[in-house]
Amino acid sequence: MVIQEELVEFERNQVWMMVPKPKFHTVIGTIWVYKNKLDESGVVISTKAHLVEKGNSQLQGVDYDKTYATVARIAAIHIFIAYAAHKNIKVHQMDVKNSFLNGELKE
Known part of the structure; x- marks a missing residue:
C-alpha cells in the first residue's frame, strides 16, 4: 500500500519518465526502503516507503563524481534559525509529504 502511494505521487508530480538505456553507461539500480513510525x-502508527538508488553499485571516477543529499543538514537548519532570529524574521514550519529534486512546488 505505501509503495502504491509513493508511485502515485511519482506519477502525479511527473518526476520520472522512461528512457532508453544509454550506451556506455551503467544503470544504477533502486531499492525500496521502509520506515515505521511508532507511538x-x-x-506502528504509520509506514513510509522511499525508492532510493543503490549507491553501492557505483564506482568512484566511473559512475559519479558528485553526491547530493536530499535532506537538509542540521547545521544548515541551525544557521537558518540563527539568522532568522538575528534579523527578527518570522519563520513558519510546514510538513511536505513528498518532495523531489528539481520538482516544482506550488506552495
Whole structure:
C-alpha cells in the first residue's frame, strides 16, 4: 500500500519518465526502503516507503563524481534559525509529504 502511494505521487508530480538505456553507461539500480513510525508504546502508527538508488553499485571516477543529499543538514537548519532570529524574521514550519529534486512546488 505505501509503495502504491509513493508511485502515485511519482506519477502525479511527473518526476520520472522512461528512457532508453544509454550506451556506455551503467544503470544504477533502486531499492525500496521502509520506515515505521511508532507511538509512545511502540505500536506502528504509520509506514513510509522511499525508492532510493543503490549507491553501492557505483564506482568512484566511473559512475559519479558528485553526491547530493536530499535532506537538509542540521547545521544548515541551525544557521537558518540563527539568522532568522538575528534579523527578527518570522519563520513558519510546514510538513511536505513528498518532495523531489528539481520538482516544482506550488506552495
